[in-house]
Amino acid sequence: MLELKKWDSAEYLQTKEDMALYFDACIEEAGDDIAFIAKALGNIARAYGMTQLANQTGMGRESLYKALSADGNPSFATILKVMRALGLKFQVEVARAETPAQPRPSAPARRPAGR
Secondary structure, eight states: OOOOOOOOOOGGGSHHHHHHHHHHHHHHHHHTTTHHHHHHHHHHHHHHHHHHHHHHHHHOHHHHHTSSTOOOOOOHHHHHHHHHTTTTOOOOHHHHHSSSOOOOOOOOHHHHHHO
């Protein structure tokens, strides 16, 4: 009988470049699913070493495991703190949309009162 092993992304994240590329791909894939993004960051954190990450962030290991799980709901501050400790950063670029966003029309100039 064929025996299958559960896939663990953390086993394959050996360099910071691996981690950055993995996280970038996960963010692209996640859409609006913050749990997916938190879990991806949790996989990176496990590959890095949760004890070392806890020491660098000043957070407890258990808190990190919980926040960076599929059921976690980390604050954006926690995500930034973890990313900084991992040596990762966000990079923003213009999204390729079907319809380009249009700037909001400016409001007409207001006249001073009494004129």
